[in-house]
Amino acid sequence: MTTRTAVDPEPATGNPPPPGDIAPRRGRRPAARRTWRQALRRDWQLYSLAVLPLAFFLVFRYLPMIGNVIAFRRFEPGGSILGEQWVGLRYVRMFLTDPTFWQVFTNTLWLGALTLLFCFPVPIVLALLFNEVRTRALKRFVQSVSYLPHFLSVVIVAGITTQMLAADGPVNQALESLGRAPVAFLQEPGWFRTVFVGSEIWQTAGWGTILYLAALTTIDEDLYEAARIDGAGRWRQIWHVTLPGIRPTMITLLILNIGTFMAVGFEKVLLLYNPLTYPTADVISTYLYRTGVESNSFSYAAAIGLFEAVIGLVLIASANLLSRRTVGTSLW
Secondary structure (H helix, E strand, C coil), X not given: CCCCCCXXXXXXXXXXXXXXXXXXXXXXXXXXXXXHHHHHHHCHHHHHCCHHHHHHHHHHHHHHHHHHHHHCEECCXXXXXXXXXXXXXXXXXXXXXXXXXXXXXXXXXXXXXHHHHHHCHHHHHHHHHXXXXXXXXXXXXXXXXXXXXXXXXXXXXXXXXXXXXXXCCHHHHHHHHCCCCCCCCCCCHHHHHHHHHHHHHHHHHHHHHXXXXXXXXXXXXXXXXHHHHCCCCHHHHHHHHHHHHCHHHHHHHHHHHHHCCCCCCHHHHHHHCCHHHHHHHCCHHHHHHHHHHHCXXXXXXXXXXXXHHHHHHHHHHHHHHHHHHHCCCCCC
């Protein structure tokens, strides 16, 4: 009879190791990696949900990019869809030497900067205030009231703004009752930026709080408890716990807003401005509309639009790179 002198770590009977034994078996082969065909065959129902969105972006976003070629070709209505004759950078030189273009370019920068400066932080502040409301009924009521303008079309919002700020509107009537002279809000160029940014805040601030409120729910309550134990008040908890907790969401939305910096709301500007306010209200998108659609200068408008798109691409790429290197959060 032979005496067993060593403990066999893996019995020959083929029984599985006990639950506590987490050491990997010797010689075990790694699991085979599934190919994309196998993943598609297994989850084809889920992948099929992406067909319509991908088709939408292909048809309405990527295929129209081919039309940018008319920025370098002379296009005539009724002729070839890709232009009649190659003219190179002729239309680029035209708008670069056009004083009107640089005026609308400056207006676009002003409106974009003011919109980003005021419209971006307001949803964050509202989300922090909503988070402090403990009465559930009051919180729901205030949220519903703040969300409501988002569901109104731009036409309705512009109509409400126009009626409120008209010469005989409620705002001027209130000023007259206080002994002040009426103000031509919609006719004076100096008031347009204030009117535009104010209406934009009213329409978008409430809806923008949804993502921040969702991010607030992911913050661990133990962090607040630890901050209270360390003697931090409510303001210090917000500064050291809440804001760092929603920082990734803030950075992501900031990068997206910077990417649309040049694309100031075309519809609202078009509905609110008039020839009297052109010096401050006319932006690139409205200038493109008048140049391309009303004046039939499609190649010239395409060159300006391509220039605007390139600037937007540079802005979002720069913001993403700067965010990744400074705070470690980025879109890609």
